[in-house]
Amino acid sequence: MLIALALLPGAARAADKVLEPLDKWVLNYADDSCRLARSFGTKDAKVVLVMDQFMPAGMLDLSLIGKPLGRFSDNRVSLTATFGPGLPPGESREAITGTVGPDRTTILMIGPRDLFNRNAVKGDSDELFPTTTEQEAAVTELRIAAPTLRLTLRTGPMAQPLAAMRTCISDLVKTWGLDPVQQETLSRRPVPTLSPGKWLYSADYPKSALAMGASAIIRFRIMVGADGLPTKCAVQQATLSPDFIKLTCELLMRRARFIPALDRDGKPVASFYTNSVRWLAG
Numbered sequence: 674m675l676i677a678l679a680l681l682p683g684a685a686r687a688a689d690k691v692l693e694p695l696d697k698w699v700l701n702y703a704d705d706s707c708r709l710a711r712s713f714g715t716k717d718a719k720v721v722l723v724m725d726q727f728m729p730a731g732m733l734d735l736s737l738i739g740k741p742l743g744r745f746s747d748n749r750v751s752l753t754a755t756f757g758p759g760l761p762p763g764e765s766r767e768a769i770t771g772t773v774g775p776d777r778t779t780i781l782m783i784g785p786r787d788l789f790n791r792n793a794v795k796g797d798s799d800e801l802f803p804t805t806t807e808q809e810a811a812v813t814e815l816r817i818a819a820p821t822l823r824l825t826l827r828t829g830p831m832a833q834p835l836a837a838m839r840t841c842i843s844d845l846v847k848t849w850g851l852d853p854v855q856q857e858t859l860s861r862r863p864v865p866t867l868s869p870g871k872w873l874y875s876a877d878y879p880k881s882a883l884a885m886g887a888s889a890i891i892r893f894r895i896m897v898g899a900d901g902l903p904t905k906c907a908v909q910q911a912t913l914s915p916d917f918i919k920l921t922c923e924l925l926m927r928r929a930r931f932i933p934a935l936d937r938d939g940k941p942v943a944s945f946y947t948n949s950v951r952w953l954a955g
Contacts, residue, residue: 689823689824689825690741690823690824690825691824691825691827692713692714692720692741692824692825692826692827693713693714693827694711694712694713694827694828694829695711695712695713695714695715695716695719696711696712697711698710698711698833698834698837699711700834700837700838700841702841702844702845703725703910705727705845705894705907705908705909705910706725706726706727706845706892706909706910707725707726707838707841707842707845708723708724708725708726709723709724709726709834709835709837709838710722710723710724711828713826713827714739714741718739718740718741719739719741720737720738720739720741720742720824720826721737721738721739722735722736722737722815722826722828723735723736723737723738724838725892725910726838726841726842727892727894727909727910727947728842728894728945728947729839729842729843729846729853729856729857730802730803730804730839730857731785731947732785732786732787732802733785733786733787733788734783734784734785734786734892734910735754735783735784735785735786735815736780736781736782736783737780737781737783737817737824738773738778738779738780738781739778739779740778740779742779742781742822742824743779743821743822744779745770745779745781745821747770748769748770748771748888749767749768749769749770750767750768750770750781750819750820751765751766751767751768751819751820752765752766752768752781752783752817752818752819752822753765753766753816753817753818753819754783754786754815754816754817755790755815755816755817755818756786756788756789756790756812756814756815756816756831757812757813757814757815757816758813758814759811760789760790760812761790762790763786763790764790764792766783766784768781768782768783768784768819769781769782769784769888769890769951770782781817781822782890783817784949785949787802788802788804788808788809788812788831788835789802789804789808789812804835806832806836807832809830809831809832809835810830810831810832811830812828812830812831813827813828813829813830813831814826814827814828815828849894849896849945850943851943851944851945855936855937855942856944856945858936858937859934859935859936859937859942859944860935860936860937860938860939861932861934861935862934862944862946863897863901863931863932863933863934863944863945863946864931864932865929865930865931865932865946866901866930866931866932867928867929867930869929869948872924872925872928872929873921873924873925873928873950877920877924878952879916879917879920881916887914887916888912888914888951888952889911889912889914889916889917889918889951889952890910890911890912890949890950890951890952891908891910891911891912891914891917891918891921891949891950891952892908892909892910892911892947892948892949893906893907893908893909893921893922893925893947893948893949893950894906894907894908894909894945894946894947895925895926895929895945895946895947896943896944896945897931897933897934897943897944897945897946898933898943899933899934899941899942899943900933900941901930901931901932901933901941902930902931903925903926903929903930903931904943906921906922906925906926907922908921908922909947914952917952921950921952929946931946
């Protein structure tokens with residue numbers, strides 16, 4: 674769901690950079706998500722790859738952090754993120770740029786990507802794409818291509834880190850009060866009765882935030898009852914934007930409705946729906 678769009682003016686093609694791993698993968702059990710992170714490059718010039726997952730078998734939400742990324746002249750940039758080698762190129766999409774920490778280190782929030790560069794169905798939640806251990810082991814790199822950045826991270830085989838991520842996600846689903854096995858074998862996930870892009874409108878933008886040009890990215894989870902009605906909204910991840918966090922869930926609980934999930938026998942059951950909204954001033 675996109676509130677506003679802007680394009681970055683063209684720039685000269687950047688030179689390719691290839692970075693090797695600096696340390697091992699680190700898995701973090703967050704409050705409402707699971708996170709894999711690894712550093713690449715050198716101690717004095719490193720890039721950290723962060724991959725968040727918010728639901729079983731969901732897409733990987735990618736971010737890059739590091740001074741070697743350079744600076745961007747806008748807070749949005751078109752880029753491709755391609756896992757490989759030997760896989761079709763990723764789709765060009767818009768990423769959000771910014772800085773973190775007192776030294777204003779560059780962060781590039783790329784957003785959800787599939788391990789095999791497949792495109793999600795427009796308007797759907799995180800698309801569920803099945804993978805095998807063998808396929809995951811064959812993925813050993815991530816290539817980023819933007820107007821001012823061309824970067825390859827040598828991730829190494831992805832099978833083992835993604836197996837650890839699945840264990841984390843299974844434990845997470847239990848904390849939501851759901852059976853992970855049942856959720857993995859649903860014959861139908863919750864389906865929005867209205868396009869998610871119509872749940873929020875430009876007119877909903879907080880006036881004070883709009884006046885300051887403030888933006889936000891809110892990743893949310895809606896618990897959906899067996900009757901298709903939302904029972905709870907939780908923010909899984911968000912930029913530091915308190916004006917948007919409470920408002921987003923309030924509006925979603927009021928407007929989001931679903932065709933309920935079905936278990937393997939076709940019986941309506943409680944489940945969940947995850948997605949994100951970008952509140953972008955511009």
